[in-house]
Amino acid sequence: xxxxxxxxxxxxxxxxxxxxxxxxxxxxxxxxxxxxxxxxxxxxxxxxxxxxxxxxxxxxxxxxxxxxxxxxxxxxxxxxxxxxxxxxxxxxxxxxxxxxxxxxxxxxxxxxxxxxxxxxxxxxxxxxxxxxxxxxxxxxxxxxxxxxxxxxxxxxxxxxxxxx
Amino acid sequence: xxxxxxxxxxxxxxxxxxxxxxxxxxxxxxxxxxxxxxxxxxxxxxxxxxxxxxxxxxxxxxxxxxxxxxxxxxxxxxxxxxxxxxxxxxxxxxxxxxxxxxxxxxxxxxxxxxxxxxxxxxxxxxxxxxxxxxxxxxxxxxxxxxxxxxxxxxxxxxxxxxxxxxxxxxxxxxxxxxxxxxxxxxxxxxxxxxxxxxxxxxxxxxxxxxxxxxxxxxxxxxxxxxxxxxxxxxxxxxxxxxxxxxxxxxxxxxxxxxxxxxxxxxxxxxxxxxxxxxxxxxxxxxxxxxxxxxxxxxxxxxxxxxxxxxxxxxxxxxxxxxxxxxxxxxxxxxxxxxxxxxxxxxxxxxxxxxxxxxxxxx
Numbered sequence: 001x002x003x004x005x006x007x008x009x010x011x012x013x014x015x016x017x018x019x020x021x022x023x024x025x026x027x028x029x030x031x032x033x034x035x036x037x038x039x040x041x042x043x044x045x046x047x048x049x050x051x052x053x054x055x056x057x058x059x060x061x062x063x064x065x066x067x068x069x070x071x072x073x074x075x076x077x078x079x080x081x082x083x084x085x086x087x088x089x090x091x092x093x094x095x096x097x098x099x100x101x102x103x104x105x106x107x108x109x110x111x112x113x114x115x116x117x118x119x120x121x122x123x124x125x126x127x128x129x130x131x132x133x134x135x136x137x138x139x140x141x142x143x144x145x146x147x148x149x150x151x152x153x154x155x156x157x158x159x160x161x162x163x164x
Numbered sequence: 165x166x167x168x169x170x171x172x173x174x175x176x177x178x179x180x181x182x183x184x185x186x187x188x189x190x191x192x193x194x195x196x197x198x199x200x201x202x203x204x205x206x207x208x209x210x211x212x213x214x215x216x217x218x219x220x221x222x223x224x225x226x227x228x229x230x231x232x233x234x235x236x237x238x239x240x241x242x243x244x245x246x247x248x249x250x251x252x253x254x255x256x257x258x259x260x261x262x263x264x265x266x267x268x269x270x271x272x273x274x275x276x277x278x279x280x281x282x283x284x285x286x287x288x289x290x291x292x293x294x295x296x297x298x299x300x301x302x303x304x305x306x307x308x309x310x311x312x313x314x315x316x317x318x319x320x321x322x323x324x325x326x327x328x329x330x331x332x333x334x335x336x337x338x339x340x341x342x343x344x345x346x347x348x349x350x351x352x353x354x355x356x357x358x359x360x361x362x363x364x365x366x367x368x369x370x371x372x373x374x375x376x377x378x379x380x381x382x383x384x385x386x387x388x389x390x391x392x393x394x395x396x397x398x399x400x401x402x403x404x405x406x407x408x409x410x411x412x413x414x415x416x417x418x419x420x421x422x423x424x425x426x427x428x429x430x431x432x433x434x435x436x437x438x439x440x441x442x443x444x445x446x447x448x449x450x451x452x453x454x455x456x457x458x459x460x461x462x463x464x465x466x467x468x469x470x471x472x473x474x475x476x477x478x479x480x481x482x483x484x485x486x487x488x489x490x491x492x493x494x495x496x497x498x499x500x501x502x503x504x505x506x507x508x509x510x511x512x513x514x515x516x517x518x519x520x521x522x523x524x525x526x
Contacts, residue, residue, distance in 0.1 A: 002208075002212060002270075003208070003211065003212060003398070003462070004398050004458075005398070006397075006398045006399035006402045007213065007299065007399050008298055008299065008300070008399075009234075009298075009299045009300040009301055009303065009306070009399075010213060010303065010305055010306060010397060010399035010400060010403075011399045011402065011403050012300055013300070013302070013306040013309065014306075014309065014399060014400050014403040014404070015403050015406075015407075017306075017309055017310065017313055018372070018373075018376065018403065018404065018407065020313075021313050021316065021317075021372060021376060022368060022369060022372045024317060024321075025316070025317070025320055025321075025368065025371070025372050026368035026372070028317075028320075028321045028324055029317075029320035029321050029323065029324040030320075030324075030346075030367060030368045030371050030372075031324075031368075032324040032325075032327050033320070033323065033324050033327060033339070033342065033343065033346050034346065034350070034367060036327035036335075037343060037346065037347060037350075040334070
């Protein structure tokens with residue numbers, strides 16, 4: 001029966017000791033330990049969220065980069081294409097122009113040749129005419145060097161007129 | 165450095181398991197041949213509290229550490245050292261102090277009535293001419309309790325200081341040993357039983373009670389201190405259970421009291437029927453805490469001592485190997501029990517706090 005009868009002395013000392021122990025440990029042990037533990041847990045949690053955020057941002061940046069690169073590549077392609085088109089156009093235009101120029105020149109040359117030819121022909125004609133006149137003159141001079149011949153001619157001519 | 169001290173402490177704990185047998189046998193050595201060995205008396209002597217700290221016997225004389233005896237008599241407080249009784253426990257030595265006469269009989273202090281010079285007993289060995297003054301003595305258990313407090317403070321305050329010193333609150337040294345235990349109490353006991361939002365208020369109490377019970381359970385297993393059986397003493401467990409009861413009752417919210425006096429969700433006759441049951445339940449919870457810890461720890465001590473007593477009952481050394489082996493086995497189980505009982509007391513306290521603060525949910 002003694003065993004299950006609580007003694008007042010031990011109850012008193014246990015209560016007193018426990019309360020003092022609770023007070024001291026709360027102030028000097030549990031508060032700093034629990035505070036430190038929770039602070040560390042918070043900082044770990046923060047660090048993890050931060051890392052996650054950074055990772056996401058990285059992903060974002062990467063996809064952005066990829067997008068920009070893609071865009072740049074497309075732009076380069078279009079630019080190249082445009083340049084090629086421009087080049088082709090220019091070449092074509094130049095060719096066209098050259099052809100036109102050439103044609104023009106040929107045309108001009110032809111005209112010039114024609115003109116020259118005409119001039120030459122005219123000149124030749126004139127010279128031939130002059131020559132003919134000269135010859136005729138000479139022939140006439142020679143033919144009509146005598147009186148009889150002059151008369152004969154006149155006769156002829158008069159005869160022609162009559163015939164007409 | 166601190167880790168090493170702790171390792172030595174743990175090693176010592178393990179070694180003392182083996183010494184258990186020696187401590188008890190040493191105790192019983194002076195028993196003379198004709199005097200019959202009484203295992204019950206020996207066991208009860210070990211399990212119960214005592215004035216003075218009996219360490220060992222040396223050449224027929226008991227060597228003990230005297231402890232102060234503090235008595236509250238009609239004339240006020242009377243104090244003297246337990247050594248004044250000269251190891252007498254049969255009421256033969258009368259100590260006179262301030263005109264009051266005291267005797268010690270079976271670890272109880274009696275004050276002799278006026279005029280009496282020696283204590284007289286009736287047939288049932290109850291003193292007839294003496295009264296029992298209120299006894300606030302620093303007994304063996306109180307002394308060991310203070311030793312355990314000193315150890316607790318040494319461990320935990322120095323562990324807490326480690327956090328201030330080290331950067332980033334990384335635990336070092338003894339803090340790395342203490343922290344998992346503290347986190348265990350927080351994450352496995354307080355949080356699931358009380359809930360995320362309210363557990364913080366109860367943490368200091370739960371931590372203190374857990375480590376206080378645990379370390380005293382462990383101290384009870386150390387034979388060199390003659391098995392000071394503090395956590396197996398009903399006064400100790402009752403005090404702690406009363407603390408749990410007081411905290412539960414104080415923190416009880418509207419929902420808690422409603423569940424006791426007017427159980428929601430059941431018909432009215434049932435409400436009336438449940439009310440007395442719930443009111444009794446309020447008290448049976450701490451009472452079960454008190455009895456569970458007391459009975460578990462005391463039973464462990466009794467088993468170990470009973471196994472060792474077999475040697476003296478059979479009066480042969482041949483039993484010794486069996487006794488030692490069995491008591492070693494039980495002691496190892498008891499080491500586990502020290503932690504389990506501390507854990508159970510704490511988790512049930514937390515559960516009661518959780519019930520008291522639980523919010524109404526639909």
